Amino acid sequence: MRLIENWFSERYSDNLQLSFRIKDQLLSIKTDYQRIDLFDTYDFGKLLSIDGTVQLTEKDEYVYHEMITMVPYYFNSMPSNVLVIGGGDGGAARRLLDLGIKKITNVEIDGNVVEVSKKYFPDIASSFKSPDVKLIVGDGIKFIKESKEKFDRIIIDSTDPVGPAEGLFSGDFYKDIKSHLKDDGIVVTQSGSPSYQPSALAMANKGMSEVFKNVKTYLAFIPTYPSGLWSFTMASPSEMKLRDGPVKNGKYFNSDVLAGSFYLPEFVKNILR
Ligand code: AG3
Numbered sequence: 601m602r603l604i605e606n607w608f609s610e611r612y613s614d615n616l617q618l619s620f621r622i623k624d625q626l627l628s629i630k631t632d633y634q635r636i637d638l639f640d641t642y643d644f645g646k647l648l649s650i651d652g653t654v655q656l657t658e659k660d661e662y663v664y665h666e667m668i669t670m671v672p673y674y675f676n677s678m679p680s681n682v683l684v685i686g687g688g689d690g691g692a693a694r695r696l697l698d699l700g701i702k703k704i705t706n707v708e709i710d711g712n713v714v715e716v717s718k719k720y721f722p723d724i725a726s727s728f729k730s731p732d733v734k735l736i737v738g739d740g741i742k743f744i745k746e747s748k749e750k751f752d753r754i755i756i757d758s759t760d761p762v763g764p765a766e767g768l769f770s771g772d773f774y775k776d777i778k779s780h781l782k783d784d785g786i787v788v789t790q791s792g793s794p795s796y797q798p799s800a801l802a803m804a805n806k807g808m809s810e811v812f813k814n815v816k817t818y819l820a821f822i823p824t825y826p827s828g829l830w831s832f833t834m835a836s837p838s839e840m841k842l843r844d845g846p847v848k849n850g851k852y853f854n855s856d857v858l859a860g861s862f863y864l865p866e867f868v869k870n871i872l873r
Pocket of ligand 1: 610653654655656664687688689690691692757758759760790824825826
C-alpha cells in the first residue's frame, strides 16, 4: 500500500510548474556539468530531467525527435552527413538512422547522459550501437572549431539556453557552424517555448539571423515541455526549399505537419520581429 504520493515538478517560474506523479525516483547524480534525475512517472513512463527540466519521456519523445530531424531532412538536397550536437540520449541519432542517414557524428558534452540513456532508455540509445553513428564525448563548441568536416545538416539538440548550453545559442557559435555546413546545408536548433520562454526563441532567431540569410521557425506540440507549444529554428546559407517526392510518416510527423508547422501564430511572429 502506498501512503505517500510523490511528485516531480518542473518549475517554470515562481508561480508556475508542471507536476508528474511518480512511482519512483530511479537516479539522481551530479555530474561535472549538470544534475541528472530519472523518474518513473505514472503517465509518461520514464522521464529524464537535467537541472530540473524535462528532457524526454518515454511516451512523448517521438514528437521532439521526429520534428528536430525529419523537418530539416525534407528541405534542400538529400542529406548524407549529419552532425548532432548534444542529443546524448541518442534519440535524434535514432530518427536519423530511420531516415537512412549513413554518417552521423554525435557530440555530447556529458558522457553521463549517454550512460543513463543506455541503461534506462535502451531503445532510444540503441542508435549508439550502430556502426553509422560515431559518438564523441566532448564539447560541441570546441569540436566545431577544430573539425575540418562539412555537414549537410547540423542538429543542435541542447538543453535550454541557461548553464552549459548557453553558448549554443550565440551568433559566434552559429558563425562556426556556418563554416561547417555545405552550401545548401541546414542547421536546426530547439528554441524553447514561445509562450513561456520567448527570449530563447528570440535569442536563437537573432543569433541565426546574424549569420544566415535564410532562417525559419516551426512549431510542434510536446505535452511534457513548458506550455506544450515548442519551437525549432533552422537556417541555411541557401534558400530552403522542400524537395519533391513522398514524405515518410512518423508518429507525429507527416506531410501536413511538414507544411503546417511553419504557419505561425501572430504572437510568435512578433517574437521574431
Ligand atoms: N533537449 C531539449 C529539452 C528542452 C526542454 N526544456 C525544458 N523542459 N524546460 C531535449 C533532449 C532530447 N534529446
